[in-house]
Amino acid sequence: MAHPRNIVRVSKVTKTFQLGKVEVRALQGVDLEIASGDYISIMGPSGSGKSTLFNMIGGLDKPTSGRVFIDEVDIAQLDAYELAWLRCRKIGYIFQTFNIIQVMTALENVTLPMIFAGMNNDAAVAKGIQLLELVGLGDRFRHKPSELSGGQQQRVAVARALANDPAIVLADEPTGNLDLTTGEEIIELLKELSQERGVTVISATHDFKMLNVSDQVVWIRDGRIEKIENREELSISVGQIGVRE
Amino acid sequence: MKDKQIPARATKGSDSVDRLVVLPFKKSVEISLKSIRVRFFRSLITTMSLVLAVSFLSFVSVSTDVANGLLSTQEPRLRQALIRSGYDVRPEDTTLGSTPKQRWIVILSLLVCVVGIVNAQLMAVTERFREIGTMKCLGALDRFILRLFLLEAGMEGLGGACVGAMAGALFSLINALFSFGTVAVTTLSWTDIALSTVSAIGVGFLLSLLGVMYPAIVAARMQPVEAMRIEQ
Numbered sequence A: 001m002a003h004p005r006n007i008v009r010v011s012k013v014t015k016t017f018q019l020g021k022v023e024v025r026a027l028q029g030v031d032l033e034i035a036s037g038d039y040i041s042i043m044g045p046s047g048s049g050k051s052t053l054f055n056m057i058g059g060l061d062k063p064t065s066g067r068v069f070i071d072e073v074d075i076a077q078l079d080a081y082e083l084a085w086l087r088c089r090k091i092g093y094i095f096q097t098f099n100i101i102q103v104m105t106a107l108e109n110v111t112l113p114m115i116f117a118g119m120n121n122d123a124a125v126a127k128g129i130q131l132l133e134l135v136g137l138g139d140r141f142r143h144k145p146s147e148l149s150g151g152q153q154q155r156v157a158v159a160r161a162l163a164n165d166p167a168i169v170l171a172d173e174p175t176g177n178l179d180l181t182t183g184e185e186i187i188e189l190l191k192e193l194s195q196e197r198g199v200t201v202i203s204a205t206h207d208f209k210m211l212n213v214s215d216q217v218v219w220i221r222d223g224r225i226e227k228i229e230n231r232e233e234l235s236i237s238v239g240q241i242g243v244r245e
Numbered sequence B: 001m002k003d004k005q006i007p008a009r010a011t012k013g014s015d016s017v018d019r020l021v022v023l024p025f026k027k028s029v030e031i032s033l034k035s036i037r038v039r040f041f042r043s044l045i046t047t048m049s050l051v052l053a054v055s056f057l058s059f060v061s062v063s064t065d066v067a068n069g070l071l072s073t074q075e076p077r078l079r080q081a082l083i084r085s086g087y088d089v090r091p092e093d094t095t096l097g098s099t100p101k102q103r104w105i106v107i108l109s110l111l112v113c114v115v116g117i118v119n120a121q122l123m124a125v126t127e128r129f130r131e132i133g134t135m136k137c138l139g140a141l142d143r144f145i146l147r148l149f150l151l152e153a154g155m156e157g158l159g160g161a162c163v164g165a166m167a168g169a170l171f172s173l174i175n176a177l178f179s180f181g182t183v184a185v186t187t188l189s190w191t192d193i194a195l196s197t198v199s200a201i202g203v204g205f206l207l208s209l210l211g212v213m214y215p216a217i218v219a220a221r222m223q224p225v226e227a228m229r230i231e232q
């Protein structure tokens, strides 16, 4: 039996894509346990399977074989309603491309998951404003996404991901489309959230700035986990990189 | 309470009521209205073929109503005028229906209009893959998406059909005024005109729902990953 503190458990997950006659083996047996409240970075070169793993953990795609457990519930066993509930209440998603709904204002984007969760409109608006203030967009909630910068849009996405107080925030390259400073600000924001709210943050990235804030870094290559490093080991290897340069 | 439910739930129990995701009807209408407003030009184009087809339908049936009004006076002079302007009035006729040829043209134009709506709505769905995928990631159920598309098409359809039916009726009346003079307006039955207009609106509304059915199902069935992967 697994440790109950593991909020996410990935067991022998493989994913094979069929591209015509060619099989692309994006994940080739991944085992991973993520403790509640940790800040995890999944690192790896492009095409190593980070996004694929992200989709599996988030219940956005089904593994070819193996199992994904969220809170010790096998998500393959969930029906459409329970899966929607999981996406709505348990997991917050942040994407590289922001994925803010363009026709809605910042505030409407943030309140939508709360409406889905059954919150009444006034409460949702109040909480939405509070969340937007938290991410530093207190004065911008009536703006449309097209009137916001990339960094601001990503902040809206962070606020939206937090709307229903999820246990897990999944972020697929949240800084991929942002410049250095803006990226750092988003990373800082995620770190604060994980520390202050006890949210488990799982972030796929190839941004080395992420390393400093992570509790654990999962290195992935060719669809397999290469190594898992904890924070302490990490500072040594990062230190070495620093020395070599 | 909720914490208790989360672990070890392989089968769903009666407590799954708590775990429902909802989208209140009022909110759906709000979102659909906003979508229409933001994409107004696109909505206009989607609705254009419907407006034209419905106005043609209403033109034909209102013209028939006018002709019937004229015929009901039983004045030979008006009967002659009707024949001159192209109606097949046989001596024994007391009422007129639309001719088979007219009916065919109307049906064809309505068919073309449905195909146009399907086409335009499929394009709209493609354009909105990412939006749909995002909503699904936020917990939207298939039927929320379905409902949003149906509501949007329904409102567009109702608006378009109203405009079309009114325009068709108006044009038909003006046309009658020019061909037959004021007698055309004084002899006709306004109840019939209203009935024709309303049924044209109803037909237009139903057609726009029919046209959006397949695209909306495509959108609703979309898996979130598929939707997110498509580059914009």
Ligand SMILES: Nc1ncnc2c1ncn2[C@@H]1O[C@H](COP(=O)(O)OP(=O)(O)OP(=O)(O)O)[C@@H](O)[C@H]1O
Binding pocket: A017, A018, A019, A024, A025, A026, A044, A045, A046, A047, A048, A049, A050, A051, A052, A053, A206
């Ligand atoms: N839908 C798909 N169909 C076919 N192959 C796919 C699909 N999605 C991913 N792959 C393949 O799976 C492998 C892993 O892709 P993935 O997107 O997970 O990489 P990644 O680590 O996220 O890369 P990046 O850093 O560029 O985002 C790649 O070889 C990719 O070509």
Ligand SMILES: [Mg+2]
Binding pocket: A050, A051, A052, A172, A173
């Ligand atoms: Mg990726």
